[in-house]
Amino acid sequence: MAESNTRSSNRRQVTRRRALAAGAGLLATGAAGCLGNVSGGTSSGESDGSEDGPVAVASFFSFFDFARKLATDTPVTVKNLVPTGLHGHGWEPNASVTRDIIEADAFIHVGEDFQPWADRAIQTLKDDNVDTQLINVREGVELADLAATLDPDEEGVGQNRGKDPHFWLDPQRAKISVDNITEGLVELAPDHEDTLRENAETYKTDVLETIDSDYQDIFDRADRKVVQLAAHNAFQYIGVRYGVEMRPLVVNLAASGDVKPSDITKAKETIEENDIRYIGNGVFESRKPAKQLLAETQVEAYFPVTPYAGVREEWVENNWGYEEIAYNINMPTFEVVLGNEAPEDVGPDGWAEQWRNFE
Template identity: 30%
Template sequence: MKHGQRTLVAAATAAALVLLGGCGSGDGDVASGSSAGARLAVVATTPEVADFVRTIAGSDVTVTQIIKPNVDPHEYEPTPADIQAIAAASLVVKNGVGLEEWLNPTIESAGFSGTVVDSSRGVRIRQGDPGDEEMKDGDPHIWHNPQNAKIMVGNIEKGLAAADPSHASTYRANLAGYAAKLDKLDADNEAAFATLPVDQRKLVTNHDAFGYYVDRYHLQFVGSVIPSMDTSAELSAKQLTDLVAKIKATGTKAIFTESSLPPKTAEAIAQQAGVKVVGGDDALYGDSLGRLGTPQGTYLGAERHNTQVIVSALGG
């Protein structure tokens, strides 16, 4: 964990303890789901994980989402409200694979004694450059393969059923219905890319977030504007020149920006390489989902958006 994160966790802990001290026992019981008829309280770390929990749980669970839409999870720092939510929860669900470096100390600060569900359990993890600090546990962007998403929601269903056996049949039914939708998403993605000639399936993105997607749909990853999983990293002058040269040499048609990252460097590289930059409303959802209530505010909607944008831009 970065020094700034440790400092903020300590400060947030003090503030949260004051707030928690002012809560009556009745409020705590309702929040934790321990009182009769109360809904299970679940904290989900990322937008993707929160969407999975809401989908599998339905109306039987209260879900608190820590990281909001279009916020970079690699640079996230917890707040007093996060500590409060975790302290009051019965279940915490995380993406895993090292994405939430801030979570363990935050859980410790909150005094959380419930269950942590690692949704990545059983997923085959991509390994990357051992020199990339963000990749020390492997590539955390596991959800970009719908078959991995099926494993994730399966882990979430098991965690919900164990914490709330009275609604286990509902969770199981919701899982079956959602798994079918994930299979359809996967098949639709494959069909969409089949319309592109193989030599046009070349991807340049803001940062290296789409490895599982590239592997699943047999794309060629040409490079990224940010040269690692760490979204705070920057291209050196040589790396920038090399990326521009590679884009030109491979005939790559576009650079895709991402919703949670600034597009300026991507725009500058695209101008130098003489290719279009895809951004604005067409920015990809690499680390996040769209706003709740929008089509891209769900995992299924965001992934459909990504495929439609990529195929349209590379096929145009």
């Protein structure tokens, strides 16, 4: 009976993935990794976006997406401050963003010492006694220790020195941020408390729980427990949650930094020892290190991964959020790099062609 239930669960998971992927089409064709300083997406749930109600601005795409889902059927407008095509960690905006925060009713942020520009904006609010409400999505989240692969020069975040800030990659920890955003939006729009709380419970159950289950299925089916990423050190929480070892090539917290020859050497050893044929590469990161591994090792191709820290133009046009990115980008890649599926057998039709060694 247990085996039957497992098969049924797996069928539901595959169906959900394909349903979400079916609308994706050939979305990646011709898109560059960084699309320039284009305006980020906005949403007001199911309202008309006229901004007659309160406005909340978010410093990071994932939490913008959570907030806009919670704001459905309320007058709350939610805006993403990070421009399309840019990674949310390491971006340095101009002064106009601080003005946007000052003019907003609430500022959704990731906690101190993760986005320096957000810290400066918060200090400005405090110094000038601006009454923009602050919503810290990281409050109450238990952070994991920094990975052993991390550059020793990096110490961690705020009062949590030595901790990894990328907690939202774990859907269970992401639930806590949803709760934090919910409390903030309830304070912002108390007349719509019931709707906000109902939306939050629905999102946690229907989206985050399902993503968690589907990720677990992917990693449970894998014989290999090592993933080589030509990407920065943002994926440890996937490893912590699902019992797999992430080997990032760029060993700092942000999507920047040089790749040392010793890092390439270690990656080559990992690839050979684990008979790795496919690796992951950050969507918003350089392709050069991945191409070097293609040229110098048995690796046949790289495919996309993202820590949900930014969006491409076509993702905005198709209204992709955390859920859609999980099912159309990260999950297919993890299926491939773990050896569960051939590239041609995952994702929406044409996925492998779109994303194999993408530019």
